[in-house]
Amino acid sequence: AQSVTQPDIHITVSEGASLELRCNYSYGATPYLFWYVQSPGQGLQLLLKYFSGDTLVQGIKGFEAEFKRSQSSFNLRKPSVHWSDAAEYFCAVGAGGTSYGKLTFGQGTILTVHP
Amino acid sequence: NAGVTQTPKFQVLKTGQSMTLQCAQDMNHEYMSWYRQDPGMGLRLIHYSVGAGITDQGEVPNGYNVSRSTTEDFPLRLLSAAPSQTSVYFCASSQVRGMGGNTIYFGEGSWLTVV
Numbered sequence: 446a447q448s449v450t451q452p453d454i455h456i457t458v459s460e461g462a463s464l465e466l467r468c469n470y471s472y473g474a475t476p477y478l479f480w481y482v483q484s485p486g487q488g489l490q491l492l493l494k495y496f497s498g499d500t501l502v503q504g505i506k507g508f509e510a511e512f513k514r515s516q517s518s519f520n521l522r523k524p525s526v527h528w529s530d531a532a533e534y535f536c537a538v539g540a541g542g543t544s545y546g547k548l549t550f551g552q553g554t555i556l557t558v559h560p
Numbered sequence: 561n562a563g564v565t566q567t568p569k570f571q572v573l574k575t576g577q578s579m580t581l582q583c584a585q586d587m588n589h590e591y592m593s594w595y596r597q598d599p600g601m602g603l604r605l606i607h608y609s610v611g612a613g614i615t616d617q618g619e620v621p622n623g624y625n626v627s628r629s630t631t632e633d634f635p636l637r638l639l640s641a642a643p644s645q646t647s648v649y650f651c652a653s654s655q656v657r658g659m660g661g662n663t664i665y666f667g668e669g670s671w672l673t674v675v
Contacts, residue, residue, distance in 0.1 A: 454600070479664070488650065488668040489603075535602055539664075546591040546654045546664055547618065550602035 447472040447538050451551035458526050459559045466521040466554050468510075468536030477539035478519040479548065480510055484532045492534075495519065506530070531558045563587065566651050566667035573641040573674045581636040581670050583651030589665075590656040592634040596620065596647040597669075603650060609634055610656060641674045648672070 448471040458464055470476055478495040493504025500512040510521045519536060533555050537548040567582045585592065593608035595618075605618030609628040623645060625637040634653075638645060648671050654664040 449602075451602075481666075489666040491663060494663070537603075546593050546652060546656070547605055547608060548595075548603070548652075548664065550595075550604070552600055552602045 447476070447540060447549045449536050449538050449549055449551035451534075451536055451554050453554050454552065455555045455557070457557040457559060460528050461525050464521075464523045464526045464530070464556070466534050466536075466556070468519045468521065468551060469517055470519060470536070470538045471517065472538055472540070474540075475514075478510075478512060479537040479539065480504065480508070480519075480521050481535045481537065482506075482532045483535065483553075489535070492521070526556075526558055528558045528560060531556055564651055564653050564665050564667040566649075566670050568670060569668070570671045571673070573638070573672065575641060575643060575674060577641050579638050579641065581638075581649055581651075581672070583634045583636065583667060584632050585634075585651075585653040585665070586632065587653065587655075587665070588631060589653040590631070592628065592651065592653045593618070594624070594626065594634070594636045595650045595652065596645075597650060598647050606636065606649075638672075643674045646672060646674045 450469045480492040481489040492508050493502045495502045495512045502510050533553045535553050536551040539548045564585045590611045594606040595603040597603045604620050607626040609615045615626050648669050651667040655662045
């Protein structure tokens with residue numbers, strides 16, 4: 446069975462500082478990996494996704510993530526955080542075939558940005 | 561193009577009542593699913609469907625019923641609401657075939673409180 450762990454429940458950074466949110470997954474084959482962001486009271490917005498090919502994936506809002514098969518990780522990074530990035534971030538892993546949409550989510554990481 | 565539409569957005573139920581959360585998509589997606597979101601647990605899959613007439617259970621199906629009579633609609637029924645079903649519910653859809661790179665679209669969520 447697939448699983449996702451986000452080790453950090455809550456992270457606080459200063460505006461302008463760099464950010465890295467950790468995500469570790471467990472899956473038997475090559476996974477489909479996603480990062481979503483959720484602002485309070487809102488739905489989920491896709492930041493980026495990995496399917497195959499280049500292991501460094503660029504997303505929206507200046508985010509990027511790197512797939513490292515040897516470490517079973519898919520960490521999310523941003524070089525300079527803005528106050529509007531404060532939100533909850535979810536990493537998710539998906540299977541292939543007709544199970545494509547069966548996502549398994551991590552517990553989420555809440556990001557607080559100090560001015 | 562409305563994407564994935566969920567109704568109602570907010571609902572309060574009494575224990576033992578039944579209700580249906582509606583989900584509709586206008587993208588002709590084969591795959592539709594329902595998740596529930598609880599604090600500290602991320603999103604967990606309740607039920608999913610890979611096409612009209614085909615449904616299957618996810619991780620937390622107990623107390624919920626689904627059907628898929630059309631491609632567009634995937635309602636979630638609470639048979640006898642319990643306080644443990646207080647949660648935020650998200651509907652999602654995606655294509656299945658040619659899945660590499662397909663985006664999984666989420667609705668804006670339905671906030672359900674059972675008292």
